[in-house]
Amino acid sequence: MSDNTDLAALPRGPARRQVLAGVAMAVSGLILGSTQAHANADDPISHTTESIHQEVTFAASPKRVYEALTNAKQFQRVVELSSAMKTRMPAGAPPVQISQEAGGTFSMFGGIVTGRQIELLPGQRIVQAWRPMYWNPGVYSIVKFELAANGSGTKLTLDHRGFPDGDGQSLLDGWNKNYWEPLEKFLAQP
Numbered sequence: 624m625s626d627n628t629d630l631a632a633l634p635r636g637p638a639r640r641q642v643l644a645g646v647a648m649a650v651s652g653l654i655l656g657s658t659q660a661h662a663n664a665d666d667p668i669s670h671t672t673e674s675i676h677q678e679v680t681f682a683a684s685p686k687r688v689y690e691a692l693t694n695a696k697q698f699q700r701v702v703e704l705s706s707a708m709k710t711r712m713p714a715g716a717p718p719v720q721i722s723q724e725a726g727g728t729f730s731m732f733g734g735i736v737t738g739r740q741i742e743l744l745p746g747q748r749i750v751q752a753w754r755p756m757y758w759n760p761g762v763y764s765i766v767k768f769e770l771a772a773n774g775s776g777t778k779l780t781l782d783h784r785g786f787p788d789g790d791g792q793s794l795l796d797g798w799n800k801n802y803w804e805p806l807e808k809f810l811a812q813p
Contacts (some may be wrong), residue, residue: 673791675783679803683810685770686746688777691806692768693749695721698731704805707732707797732801738763746770758787 681688691697699719702708716733722740730737735756742750753766764786771778786794 671788672784673786673788675781675791675795675798677781677795677798677803679779679781680773680776681779681807681810682776684746684775685772685777687810688770688779688806689746689749691809693721693723693743695719697809701802701805701809702732704808705732705802706800706804707735711735738766741765753783762787 683691691701695718698721702712702719712733712735717730719729719731721727721729721731723743725740725743727740728738729740729751736753737756738751738753740749741752742748747770749766749768749770751766752763754763765782765784767782769780769782771780781798783794783798
């Protein structure tokens with residue numbers, strides 16, 4: 624070779640050291656890959672948990688919708704218009720009780736649904752630890768109602784998470800029949 628030859632431009636095969644390094648990386652990748660696959664089998668994070676997300680609109684202001692959901696007397700009237708009143712609640716069931724303070728409790732539908740107010744932002748947001756009486760003791764889900772003006776009405780966004788797997792369809796039916804349909808009727812009343 625002459626002194627003017629550019630060594631980097633000459634074709635070369637991999638050095639023995641590079642081949643050994645490549646083989647070592649491939650083997651370690653196989654070992655690591657099988658370790659990760661094993662770790663994923665025992666992954667403590669559920670990636671398949673059911674949740675409910677709904678967006679419903681009402682012909683009432685966010686303030687009015689918020690009051691209907693947090694005022695015991697108003698929500699009692701919603702309950703009286705609900706499917707649960709006709710099918711699930713025993714005669715003489717206790718009336719709705721709703722604390723209007725964060726940390727306070729609520730009991731609705733004759734005690735079928737109970738929980739605690741986590742966050743109350745008037746006219747904007749309600750977050751509750753929420754449970755029906757048929758769940759195991761100590762099991763609560765999180766329900767979040769977001770309220771936003773939508774023209775002259777309100778768009779309510781519901782996110783319900785953390786409930787037992789398999790309860791999603793039943794809970795969705797309950798939201799529609801026991802909250803949204805009767806709430807719409809209640810808000811339409813003068």
